[in-house]
Amino acid sequence: MSPKRIPSETIDRLFLYMRGLTCLLREGTCTVSSKRLAEICRVNAAAVRKDLSYFGGFGTRGVGYDVKELMEHLHRILKYDDVTDVALVGVGNIGRALLTHSDFELEGFRIITAFDCDPDKIGTKVGGVTVEDMDHMVDRVRELGLDLVILAVPDSAAPKIAHTLEKAGVSSILSFSPCDLFMPHGIEVTCIDLSMEMARLLYHSRRGNEPAEEVGV
Amino acid sequence: MSPKRIPSETIDRLFLYMRGLTCLLREGTCTVSSKRLAEICRVNAAAVRKDLSYFGGFGTRGVGYDVKELMEHLHRILKYDDVTDVALVGVGNIGRALLTHSDFELEGFRIITAFDCDPDKIGTKVGGVTVEDMDHMVDRVRELGLDLVILAVPDSAAPKIAHTLEKAGVSSILSFSPCDLFMPHGIEVTCIDLSMEMARLLYHSRRGNEPAEEVGV
DNA sequence: TAGTGAATGTGAACACAATCACAAGGAGAG
């Protein structure tokens, strides 16, 4: 269908450009060159041009890219318009952070319901969403026809809930618990493992400070 | 110093292996083949072997890797032993999630202090750490000699605080707000942008469901 | 002690993405 295969790295960077453009727009900038956008996103200027050119010539030679127009193109390419409904399981600290974050809808999804097993939380409203009883999760997810669920529960509880969700017909899970052997194989499970990310960052920041140490043993 | 350059992807994967091994250990598994570990971490088996071989032959031909022994090697390579002290700025939902997470120390760092500007929070204890007044941040960070700070404040407040921290001598910041033009250039700022990650995931999960649609325009 | 089966460790081939370098082309000045 599309003439050339588009590298997955390109797609990932488009999200980055969108972020950068949002900042530029807030700042009142109307036009941006690939060089400037590259600086902001900390990538190579040629990469910016090549990435954008996969989708058509959005720029004007000698001038650059129109910020607003480019954002509209990316908006369409990244499907920020199709708002997808998702459910949240686990109204702990991370769950609450997600529920009270207001901009998700601008990026293409909406948390329409949340589940927890704590009786004190059930029935309360967090960020405009009423917390429902976890026991009703399967029925509700089926009823609402949800495809994607966000899992923000304690690590030990994650695999069991994930299996339940698989049975409920969910096709992908975004989990804040580490993926492990006990997670279901039939559906796509993506993990944001905060402690792994932190360990990674720390390792790299240490490397940065220790200029020339040997790496092996 | 080291004979061969080690790909950064290899380092990143080591953290993944560590995760997988932790699960195997919990499960009571003593020995694991590259094939099995690759399945768990969803990577190629040859990659597992090659990655590990950069650091020496940890396995036994015909048998596999000893789970416990391999974990010890990775532990040392990834420097999980050097516990680094870090500060947290912003005791909102994400901040609280980080403070109450208990396993960070096992992965090489420790949040030893937290700052917030809300008088109701100052002086309270969250996850064993007392919240201090943001006004004292610079002095305290200097006093404690901290190098890495975690920033979990509203997006709009992030740039200003980041600049303040730069002046306080901090060398890297992990921010949960999007990096933008207003962030300092002198220090390393890494961002975990939850909403960007979610948008990415959503895009990919949609792609997964729509097998053969064209990509362009 | 020799034979068998299994999984490692690794050179070579491949695939993919980053970068370079330049031709093409629009905008604005005079």
Place this chain on the structure above:
DNA sequence: CTCTCCTTGTGATTGTGTTCACATTCACTA
């Protein structure tokens, strides 16, 4: 209208990481 400047868009090149395929080596058995 033409000339110059500037930035895009893109073929070619380089660099890097992934994957393959197999020789090597170990444990176990009889």
